[in-house]
Every structure is written in structure tokens, then in C-alpha cells.
Amino acid sequence: MLCWSNNHEHAALSSCEWVDDVKASGLSMVRALIIGGGLAGLSAALTATSAGHHVVALERAKRIGGRATSQPLDGFSIGYGPHLLMKNGPLHTMTKKLSRVRLAAMPLRPHKTEVLGHGLVRPTGNVSQAVQNKRAIRSRDLTNPIARGANFISNWGFDDMKRFDSFNKGQLLVSNEGWAGLVGRMAAALDEVGVFIECGLEVSKIEQGKAHLSDGRTIETDVIVLACGAKAARRLLSGVDSAMAEEHFSKLERTTASTIEVALDSKPMGEHQAVINLERSMALLDYIQIQPKLGPSGSHLSAIAVGGLAQDAGPTRYASVEERMEALELFLDERALGWRNHIVQEGRQAKISLNEASNHKLHPLAFAKHNIVLAGAWVESTHTLADGAVESGQNAGRLISKMQG
Numbered sequence: 001m002l003c004w005s006n007n008h009e010h011a012a013l014s015s016c017e018w019v020d021d022v023k024a025s026g027l028s029m030v031r032a033l034i035i036g037g038g039l040a041g042l043s044a045a046l047t048a049t050s051a052g053h054h055v056v057a058l059e060r061a062k063r064i065g066g067r068a069t070s071q072p073l074d075g076f077s078i079g080y081g082p083h084l085l086m087k088n089g090p091l092h093t094m095t096k097k098l099s100r101v102r103l104a105a106m107p108l109r110p111h112k113t114e115v116l117g118h119g120l121v122r123p124t125g126n127v128s129q130a131v132q133n134k135r136a137i138r139s140r141d142l143t144n145p146i147a148r149g150a151n152f153i154s155n156w157g158f159d160d161m162k163r164f165d166s167f168n169k170g171q172l173l174v175s176n177e178g179w180a181g182l183v184g185r186m187a188a189a190l191d192e193v194g195v196f197i198e199c200g201l202e203v204s205k206i207e208q209g210k211a212h213l214s215d216g217r218t219i220e221t222d223v224i225v226l227a228c229g230a231k232a233a234r235r236l237l238s239g240v241d242s243a244m245a246e247e248h249f250s251k252l253e254r255t256t257a258s259t260i261e262v263a264l265d266s267k268p269m270g271e272h273q274a275v276i277n278l279e280r281s282m283a284l285l286d287y288i289q290i291q292p293k294l295g296p297s298g299s300h301l302s303a304i305a306v307g308g309l310a311q312d313a314g315p316t317r318y319a320s321v322e323e324r325m326e327a328l329e330l331f332l333d334e335r336a337l338g339w340r341n342h343i344v345q346e347g348r349q350a351k352i353s354l355n356e357a358s359n360h361k362l363h364p365l366a367f368a369k370h371n372i373v374l375a376g377a378w379v380e381s382t383h384t385l386a387d388g389a390v391e392s393g394q395n396a397g398r399l400i401s402k403m404q405g
Helices: 039-050 090-097 127-138 145-155 161-168 178-192 230-238 242-249 321-335 385-403
Strands: 031-035 054-059 071-073 076-078 105-107 113-115 172-175 196-199 203-207 210-213 218-220 223-226 255-264 274-277 282-286 299-306 343-355 372-374
Touching: 031 039, 039 054, 039 090, 039 178, 039 223, 039 385, 076 178, 076 255, 076 343, 090 178, 090 385, 113 145, 127 145, 127 161, 145 161, 145 274, 161 172, 161 385, 172 178, 203 230, 223 230, 223 385, 230 242, 255 321, 282 321, 299 321, 321 343, 372 385
Parallel strands: 031 054, 031 223, 054 196, 113 274, 223 372
Antiparallel strands: 071 076, 105 172, 203 210, 210 218, 255 299, 255 343, 274 282, 282 299
16 A cells, blocks of 8 residues: 555656666565655665565555655645755656656756845846855855855755755756655655555564564564654664664754745745845745746745754754744744735644754664664765655665675
């Protein structure tokens, strides 16, 4: 049973077309249980299946995708805050390969992105300033507020130079399918090769070779891929090796965010595609201004406030989640005048995990002696955010073969 929800139909490529160099040679099939149906879990399932392994995947939520999910409402796809797809990054590369349907995407434009108090990232009416700003970004001079703004909108301040450079090159994209469409491509490919994904099931306990489910069932397996969030992974691994779990997970610093997404029948941001407030670590994007094919006329605003709570990595700016949400609403009031009077649909997330490993990431084979592989944006990879989740999932899918015997 594949549990995914979006409005996009994809002509999935046959398994022989999308299986590439990850295919294992001369290795026997391994039974792999993947816990988590977000981007990391789906990527692990695709890679492991293409390597010839038998894969079963479980997802605690009612549908797959994790924070990359969204809900279609009145022609808009309301999700969990701003997402920008990096051109030729792991997610973009994978989803392009998984369907014959062309992935149409448009870039966030630097000349339509404003850093409050410092102007446009690339002002069209001031050539010398535009050159100066571009030079600061190219040299990664984070003492420059324009460069800091570009860094923030690229990766929410989490030090990913690949995304930082991509913004400067006009390669941070908004897809016409939205993020649910990208997840749909992955789901369609898994469905086509018969991978079973069961949603609405929580894993209560794992041990070597077994996973115990909340409904009383037990699944036997050769390898477990933990592709859930760091908090859930820590809980499950504490039951396997509490000392090792404490040693590894106690090092992680989490950063949360608050988000507001609103579909409007007006265009309060005008020609602006994004506005950044460096002082409060906030950003506001209009998806439709970036990619008009994403929804009907009007605006699809996605606002985010990053960190600032006492438990977050970095400085404390807010006494509570409620105060952070109020500040985000005020930001919308200031930069999208009258937005409250034009709401068609709305979605709010007071507190989501934006980065579960702000300062340290776990090795994917940290628990290999228990035949457990780790995957997620909190696991070592060369990318961050969604691309980090996808790359770590692909790595986990490849590592399954090494767990035999």
C-alpha cells in the first residue's frame, strides 16, 4: 500500500530505466526495513530496491513526505514553510530521473530579493552597487549584510556553501509541481516496482533483526534503516544501546522554526519574490511570483522565523513559541500589507524541526554492529536540509549491501 497524496500523475520510468550505478553486483538480496517515509526514507527505499534488496517501509504519519508534504486547497498547495530546490542537487537530480514528465522550475531572482535595511540583492538601477553585492556574495563575505541575507535565504544560516553559490547563480528553484509533486514522483517509482509502504504505524521498539509495532505485530528483517527524525531515532536506539545513543545524540543541537503559509487573492508583495529580515532571522517568499504555474492568480506567501528559542542553537530572541509566531505575523503585516483581509487558505506551524543537527551529524554506520543504518538530514552527508536528507538516504541504501553477513 502506498500512502501518498497529491494531484500529480507521473508516468514512472520502468525499474530498468531508473536503476543506475547503485546496482549491486554479486551480492545476495537483503531484507531491509526502512523506518520513516520522508525524503530520506524514500531515497533509501529507491536506492536499496535498485540494488536488488527486498524493501518494506513504515511511516508513522498518515502520508509520506515528512516536511516535504503539502495539502492541495483551492488550487494552492499549502505546506510547512519555504522550500527552495537546488538545481542539480540530490533531490532535483533524483526526481528528474524518476518521471518522463518534464520538471518545470523557475529560480528565485536576486534582483527581486530584498534584504531589509540594505536593499535588493542585485539592484537593477544601480550597476555599481549590484557589482559590489555580487562580489561580496562570490567571496562569501558574511560581514556584508547582503551576503548574509543571501546565505540566510539559501540555507537558513546553516553553512551550506553549495546552496549559497546556487542562489548567486539563479539556481535555487520553485517547481511547478510543488514539493508534494516531487514526493509523488518518488512514490510512483516505488509503487511501480512493488515497494510496500505502510502509513499510520508507529514502531515501538527495535532490536537486531526485529521491529515491534504499536499494533502488536513484529517484523523480522536483516537490516533496519532508521530514516525518521533524530528525536524518534534516539528513542528507538536507546532501547538497543542506551549508552551509545546517549553518547551520539547528546551532541546534537536542534534548531526549530515557525511558519505561516497563506494563499491570497491579492498581490501585496508586488514584484518582490522574497524579503529577508536579518535582525530576526525571518524570510517571506511569494511562490507564485517565482513560479506562476504553481497556483491560480494571487499570491502564495510562505513565511519563516528561524530559531530564537532558548532550546535552539544560537541566540535567544523569544520567550516562547507564541511570541515568535506573533513576531512572524508582524513581519507579514509590515511586508504584505492587508494580507489578513485576502486569505483564501492558510496553514500554520508554530514549531517544526528545521535542523536537528546544527553543529554535529551522526555517522550512518554508528550503530552498524546492530545491523542498523542511519539516514536523515541529521546524518553525515555533503549537503544540508532536503538535499542532505536525500543524499543520506541514498548512502544508506548503498550501505545495506555492506551489512550482509
